[in-house]
Amino acid sequence: MAAMAGVLETLQRSIEDGEHHTRQQMEAALGSQFGRYVEIGLALREAFERPELRETFIRRLKPFRRLIIGNLPAGVQRHGLLPALSPQQRAGLGHRRLDDIPDSELEQWLVDDGRLIYGEFKPQELHNYFTVIAPHVKPGSAMMDLGSGLGKVVLSAALALPFASCTGVELLPYRHAMAQQRFSALLAAGDAALAALPSPPAPDEVLHLPYGAVTDARHVLDLRERVRFVNGDLFEADVSQAGLVFMYSTCFAPLMDRIGEKLARELRQGALVSTTTFPLKHPAFREMAQFQSGTVAWTTVFLYERTGELDGLPPAPPAYLYEPPEDRWEKDVREHMSALNP
Ligand SMILES: C[S@@+](CC[C@H](N)C(=O)[O-])C[C@H]1O[C@@H](n2cnc3c(N)ncnc32)[C@H](O)[C@@H]1O
Known part of the structure; x- marks a missing residue:
């Protein structure tokens, strides 16, 4: 048990920050979708x-x-x-x-x-975020990061919380490619750490995750299948199976209404959505918690649950700009x- 926990810890520590990555300029973009x-x-x-x-x-x-x-x-x-x-x-x-x-x-x-x-939670902020979100996560549910950038949240969530799958959707090809590279590096680090164990872990060996969930060694052994990065537009992503949608939405202000509409239409009742800086004002969402700036992160973090029928709901008030x-x-x-x- 301790051995697998050690592997998990090694992997978590290996995820790098991406906030100060070199932005790839759009040299070849003329003629492309950009x-x-x-x-x-x-x-x-x-x-x-x-x-x-x-x-x-x-x-x-x-x-x-x-x-x-x-x-x-x-x-x-x-x-x-x-x-x-x-x-x-x-x-x-x-x-x-x-x-x-x-x-x-x-x-x-x-x-x-x-x-x-581009922006990311710092490691301490991500730790704070996982701490407050963990009690609400249904083991075996699917997590999605819409606008997943270099993949830090997706990879970290896949290790730290009992999600069956974690999917990142990112529009910019170079950021998507960097997320894929990071994922490959993580898998390689996982393979090396597993190979260094005195004996291979049994898949149903109990594994305690850092935020309180208890699962088994498949959590690490199946990492390759549990994580997926998609290069695409969040407005075209299939979110119908998601149990938690994460968005670092601080720069999405003028898009929040459209995002709210999409999520209200496509998410199952009971699904969770968290946003940063901007609230989700669509009436199909119930605010479960609001973490003021300086508590979980430098900016406000909102947590919502998709509730009720869509029919007869009043139009959403416009997002704040x-x-x-x-x-x-x-x-x-x-x-x-x-x-x-x-
Ligand atoms: C603030 S960054 C957050 C990165 C990551 N979620 C994190 O928290 O570490 C937002 C990302 O959303 C991406 N993005 C913006 N519009 C998008 C869209 N329509 N579909 C998918 N990704 C989008 C941006 O390219 C950027 O990488």
Whole structure:
């Protein structure tokens, strides 16, 4: 028993943080499903960087400032996902300038830019999260992380809690690929740790999990089958079998209503959903707990249960979006511009 617990602990410790991973810029994205994102992003970045286009940048973005996380879109900044192109390369592309891009496309670009921002729970936050969620987890249920990034939550949950399966759905191919690599490395570490045991563990050997559940050695032996990463859009994912849907939804603000609709329609009654920062306001969800920022994580964590019939429910109130005052937003953007081109 102690031997398998040791293997489990080794595996848990081997999961690395991904918060500061090197973002892969979208060099090859033109022509792919992200082509429009890159094209509009380059037009915006050009307007942000070129002094003669500053006023255009401000005029076009101001009406949509509620969609921008931190006043200046991540995509136009150095750490963004857009490729670094020389002015010649940019001119060679011959794409639209900012004033040729309609408002509707600009608005969608800002939603996309926000949701592609990366963030993760720190190890202590993940530990806090598992501690509060563990009493609600039904052993043998399925867990899903919608927007799973580099896979830390999926892999950690598969080890720490008695889920039959853990699935991550991630839109960006490079993040999905990194999650797959991490999973392969974890499996290799598991194989090595198991091979180092004096004798192979029996599948039904009792195994105590870190947050109180008791299971057996298959929990580790079957890890390969219990975890799955999907490269795709969360809006197209099949969530019908999920017992817990996790979302690090801090950058999903404008998508929360759509996500709530999808989950209300597709999840079984009794399924759990947890979100960060933004509540799920659809009336098909009952709030079970709300953990204020600074308790479980730096931001608020919400826990919901899917309840009741959908028929006859009132429409969901719109999710909360913060709109900074116009003058404060503009002042901040101008400061960023001056720092770039004094
Ligand atoms: C804040 S990160 C969280 C990563 C991971 N869940 C964690 O907590 O460690 C959110 C992830 O959602 C992904 N994402 C955004 N929109 C998505 C969509 N429509 N479908 C799937 N993934 C999406 C982003 O690319 C990003 O990697």
